[in-house]
Amino acid sequence: MTQTGSLPLRQVLAYGAPGLPLALMGIPLYVYLPPFYANELGLGLAAVGLALMLTRFWDVITDPLVGFLSDRIPGRHRRKVLMAAGIPLLVVSLWFLLRPGEGVGLWHLYLWGLIAFLGWTLIQIPYTSLGAEADPTPHGRTRLAASREGLALVGTVLAASMPVLLGSEAPADVLGAVFWLMAILLPLSFLIMGAGMPEPTRHRPVADWHHGWPLLKHNRHLRGLLGGYFLNNLANGIPAALFLMFVADRLGAENWLGTLLLLYFGAGIAALPAWTWAARRVGKRRAWGASILLAAGSFAFAPLLGPGDAAWFAVICVVSGLSLGADMALPASIQADIAGIDSDEGGGDRAGLFFGLLGLATKLALAVAVGLGFGVLSLAGFESGDADTTALALAYGALPVAFKLAAAWLVFSILTDTEPNLREKTP
Numbered sequence: 001m002t003q004t005g006s007l008p009l010r011q012v013l014a015y016g017a018p019g020l021p022l023a024l025m026g027i028p029l030y031v032y033l034p035p036f037y038a039n040e041l042g043l044g045l046a047a048v049g050l051a052l053m054l055t056r057f058w059d060v061i062t063d064p065l066v067g068f069l070s071d072r073i074p075g076r077h078r079r080k081v082l083m084a085a086g087i088p089l090l091v092v093s094l095w096f097l098l099r100p101g102e103g104v105g106l107w108h109l110y111l112w113g114l115i116a117f118l119g120w121t122l123i124q125i126p127y128t129s130l131g132a133e134a135d136p137t138p139h140g141r142t143r144l145a146a147s148r149e150g151l152a153l154v155g156t157v158l159a160a161s162m163p164v165l166l167g168s169e170a171p172a173d174v175l176g177a178v179f180w181l182m183a184i185l186l187p188l189s190f191l192i193m194g195a196g197m198p199e200p201t202r203h204r205p206v207a208d209w210h211h212g213w214p215l216l217k218h219n220r221h222l223r224g225l226l227g228g229y230f231l232n233n234l235a236n237g238i239p240a241a242l243f244l245m246f247v248a249d250r251l252g253a254e255n256w257l258g259t260l261l262l263l264y265f266g267a268g269i270a271a272l273p274a275w276t277w278a279a280r281r282v283g284k285r286r287a288w289g290a291s292i293l294l295a296a297g298s299f300a301f302a303p304l305l306g307p308g309d310a311a312w313f314a315v316i317c318v319v320s321g322l323s324l325g326a327d328m329a330l331p332a333s334i335q336a337d338i339a340g341i342d343s344d345e346g347g348g349d350r351a352g353l354f355f356g357l358l359g360l361a362t363k364l365a366l367a368v369a370v371g372l373g374f375g376v377l378s379l380a381g382f383e384s385g386d387a388d389t390t391a392l393a394l395a396y397g398a399l400p401v402a403f404k405l406a407a408a409w410l411v412f413s414i415l416t417d418t419e420p421n422l423r424e425k426t427p
Contacts (some may be wrong), residue, residue: 006140011197012147015130015145015147015148015194015197016150017189018083018186018190019149021181021185021188022179023153023155024156024185028204030366033171034049036050036172037109043105045374048109048374048376052371053367053371054110055366055367056363058114060360060364063363066121067125069082070125070421080126080194086121087187087190088123088124090116091119091182092122093116095183115369124412128332130197142279142280142333144332146272148329149325149345152328153269153272157269159261160258162178163257164262169254169255185230196368212214220414221414224414225358227414229361231365231406232331233369234403235296235368235402235403236292236365238396238400239299239308240366241370241374245384247260249384250307250389252354253313256310259314260310260313263318263321264317264318265321269325271325271326271369275291278373279326285412289412291322293404299397299401301316302316303397372399373395394403
């Protein structure tokens with residue numbers, strides 16, 4: 001570590017390596033998997049949405065528990081031990097989840113989805129907790145988060161480009177190809193991180209479970225972050241779940257699917273350095289709030305589009321995609337700052353518990369997004385292929401804007417950059 005407290009670039013990049021394969025599963029799980037089970041396997045929109053939502057509600061228990069365990073496990077490599085345990089669990093469960101046989105039912109989706117999300121939790125929470133501890137400086141934590149989320153965006157773009165690379169838009173083909181890529185790259189990237197990124201020695205006592213929860217309950221900034229993060233991820237999750245149907249049924253542009261995904265995530269990668277710079281100049285919370293408003297403003301035009309408007313939707317994908325880098329990197333960096341301040345003020349070592357709560361907010365938001373999006377369409381009587389797509393347009397575009405505005409209000413009203421010890425100074 002340098003005298004400024006910042007890790008060398010090689011260690012920052014080594015830390016970010018697992019972010020790429022972990023992100024490969026984002027698009028398959030939230031974009032391709034629901035319509036694949038609902039339409040191609042014939043399980044129905046409402047039933048699939050409910051099953052996926054129920055699998056994520058188990059995270060109410062598993063996320064805080066895994067975060068707490070990653071704080072309590074003795075030894076210097078406690079975070080990496082849990083990650084190593086989660087990798088085979090995730091890979092095996094995804095094999096069954098993404099490559100279902102003929103005649104599978106909702107129990108297959110529910111069971112293997114539940115196991116897959118547990119494996120994901122065992123990897124993701126210790127991974128983000130390690131990023132909060134490895135560098136003691138606010139900007140250093142932003143660098144680590146940017147490395148992790150920047151490589152995650154690369155992985156997401158790679159997953160988004162699968163239809164183009166495979167020459168097939170079939171969900172089954174995309175799901176199978178992405179699985180094999182993830183199964184190879186995830187263990188390899190873990191070895192790179194393990195060899196290149198040392199896990200810091202614990203320097204504070206571990207916070208007691210019973211004393212930790214009351215402090216979390218009264219942490220105003222943590223409540224504001226979790227609330228804004230939940231609403232913002234809910235706003236992102238609804239269009240993700242409905243993306244395939246919106247492009248195919250509303251715009252009539254199935255051949256644009258791969259291009260639109262690449263434009264969206266490519267814009268996120270391109271904008272990530274700018275958001276990192278803005279976070280250092282004006283504060284992480286202001287930068288994140290601005291990105292949320294940018295996405296809300298661009299998405300407000302989505303319900304106005306119809307058949308033949310694929311080019312205009314491409315513009316929306318680019319503009320809303322610019323906010324993606326901020327969404328991925330800045331909340332985790334803010335959480336790392338809050339966890340560090342909590343420890344400095346006597347809260348003890350509980351970064352895992354803090355990031356367990358952040359992971360819980362993410363998963364609950366995505367679970368509710370799938371259930372809410374598909375549920376609204378089911379109540380409206382919409383089925384893929386219907387001529388009247390008004391309900392689809394409103395669910396895809398109007399609902400996310402409302403949740404984005406609510407998230408921005410929480411970020412600007414609670415997570416201000418005026419508190420002296422939560423403000424990142426600019427040089």
